[in-house]
Amino acid sequence: MNLFTDIHRLVIEALDTLTEDGALPEGLAYDNVTVEPPRDPAHGDMATNAAMVLAKPAGRKPRDIAEALAGHLATDERIALAEVAGPGFLNLRLSESVWQGVVQEVLAEDAGYGRADMGQGRRVNVEYVSANPTGPLHVGHTRGAVFGDALASLLDFAGWTVTREYYINDGGGQVDVLARSVYLRYLEAHGQEVAFEDGTYPGDYLIEVGARLKELHGDAFVGQPESVWMEEVRTFAVEAMMDLIRTDLAVLGVEMDSFFSEKSLYGTGRIEAAIEDLDGKGLIYRGTLEPPKGKMPEDWEPREQMLFRSTAHGDDVDRPIRKSDESWTYFAPDIAYHYDKVSRGYDELIDVFGADHGGYVKRMKAAVAALSEGAVPLDVKLCQLVKLYKDGEPFKMSKRAGTFITLRDVVDEVGPDVTRFVMLTRKNDAPLDFDFDKVLEQSRDNPVFYVQYAHARIRSVMRKAEAAGIALDEPPRLEDDAELAVAKKLAEWPRLVEIAARSHEPHRIAFYLYELAGDFHALWNKGNESPHLRFHRDDAPEASAGKIALARAVAIVISAGLGILGVTPVEEMR
Incomplete structure (x- = not known):
């Protein structure tokens, strides 16, 4: 049930009748x-712009259309009042029975309330996190992981596969650096003193990896050149880091369906196949790029390269595919990877990148548009930086990681539920301040507490009712404006789901839950002053049931919304 869709359909039917x-x-049209x-709830429950947008093509005054439309709508039992405002806006007030019906619908559909079929089973690939396998996930990866996972759940809720x-x-090359870093820890495990230089990774997380390498190979690699141990250590190190990353994701409640290795693209003809596809479309050529705009690099010199004509699909400049030494650029395997996605039959692609990938968006969209001949849309979502604070000061870096705050640092401080909810209290492309003290406050200023507290209050009422033998299957009783406000907010849930899914903005779910919790808490507090509005009354079990x-x-709606965000609804506050 989507009440806004129902009333929209009613408006269209009335327009057809006027025609x-x-x-x-x-x-x-x-x-x-x-x-x-x-915008102002005082104006009504819903508003339609029908008269305003149809006036010019209809050759009528908008107010005349609005008044005629209001007359037709007022005959429907769901419409309590249809009122023309200003030059031709039409404000609608719905009858109280409509809001009672909304509550009954929620109770009847239970966890299915608000689920949509707008995705129509279309297949969408949501790629997120995708961190270099060189260490534990940091706080920036945490935001991308939470955003991507919530977006995937939202699309599933709205009918996508x-x-x-x-x-x-x-x-x-960063994986070669990882292998050298693990090798140093391997030597350290053999009692040697080592120095982390040339950009190697000094984090403590590699100590155990070096010790395990020693257990596996003994002293076979000690004193040996890279040519002897590099490939073996490289593979071992990547597997160890991916085990670490999977564990970190599991702590956050993130479980991937698929892991795709960039290395699998090399030496298998898969990069060549993707480039040949573009070449067959006339999009690969040899040429010389213009110098970069702005300050000229001292080492820049014009040189002929293999280029992808990405400007043919909306990019600002064409992009190199091969370097001057004929090795692939970093863009080439990414093209091949997305070529693989298109080949797997996805109807839509979504990439979740960090803020530092802003310059990569247009070229990647151009590549997918070219590879799929415009049939497969790619949406790239950038997650901005997270600033961490504790005790009023910036949170210090993790010794374990060496240079950054890890995902595990954050989750260990506040838990996965708080981490996930707070990461979704801002739009993905807006910076986020994460204050460890504030996110644990038990106040209205802490959105995760505020929402969880609403759910816990309801569960407490239900437990008391069950203990008192009060039936929990009675129809709702809505008698007060505060109760109607809650019902009206519940009616917005299906519409909100569709808007959030269409715009790929799961933060809208968090905002909505905060507003719903606010309406519920307002009703609860009003019951403190007006006993007849209290949810549980020992002297009036029948009224309590309603x-x-x-x-x-x-x-039900809070639980569904938190489920999309990957947050567990609490049964009681501790």
Whole structure:
């Protein structure tokens, strides 16, 4: 059930009737006709722009259309009042029975309330985290992991068939640096003193990896050149880091469906196949790029390279595919990886990148547009930086990681539920301040507490009702404006899900839950002053059952919303 969709359908039917009656000309397009909550709730429950957007093509005054439309809508039993405002906006107030019906619908559909079929089973690949396998996940990866996982759950809730995928960047030079770092820890395990130089990784997390390498190979690699041990240590180190990363993700409650290795693209003809596909479309050529805009690098010199004509698909400049030494650029395997995604039959692709990948968006979109001939859309979501604070000061780096705050540091401090919810209290492309003290406060200023407290209050009421023998299957009783406000917020849930899924913005779920919790807490506090509004009354079990029905509906929606965010709804506050 989507009440806004139902009323929108009613508006369209009324417009059709006006057309049949000759009040409107035939052939009008209704694509831009909307039914939405008004900006000011005092204006009504819903508002439609129908008269405003149809006035010009219809050759009518918007107010005349609005008044005619209001007359037709007022005949429907769901519409208590249809009122024309300003030049032609139409505000609608719905009857109280509609809101009672919403609560009953929530209780009837239970966890299915708000689920949508807008995805129609289309297959979408959501790639997120995809950190270099050179160490534990840091706080930036944490935000990307939470965002990507919540987005995947949101799309699943809205009817898509979702694959969660991690792209393992194990094909570049940074993995060689990891192997050298593990080798140093291996030598250290043999009692040698070592120095971490040339960019090697000094984090303590490699101590155990070096010790395990010693257990596996003894002293076979001691004193040997890289040519002897590099390939073996490289493979061993990547596997160890991926085990670490999987463990970190599990602590956060993130489970991937698929892991794709960049290394699998090399020496297998898969990069060549992707480039040949683009070449067959006339998009690969040899040429010389213009010098970069702005300050000229001292070492820049014009040189002929193999280029991808990405400007043909919206990019600012064409992009190199091979370096001057004929080795592949870092962009080439990424093209091949997305070529593989397209070949796997996905209908849509989503990449979740860190803030430092902003310059990579247009070229990747151009590549996917070219590879799929425009059939497969790619949406790239950038996650901005997270600043951590504790005791009013920036949170210090992790000794274990060596240079950064790890995912495990954050989760150990506040737990996975708080971590996930707080990471979604800002839009992904906005910076986020994460204050360890504030996120654990038990106050309205802490959104995760505020939402969890609402759910815990409801569960407490239900336990008391069950202990008192009060039936929990009674229809709702809505008698007060505060109760109607809660029911109206519940009616927004299906619409909110569709908007969030369409825009790929799971933070909207967190915002909505905070608002719903606020309406519920306001009703609870009003019950402290007006006993007849209390959810549980020993002297009025029948009335309590009707009040508890509304609370149960709130708990259902909060639980569903938290489920999308990957947060566990609590049964009681401790």
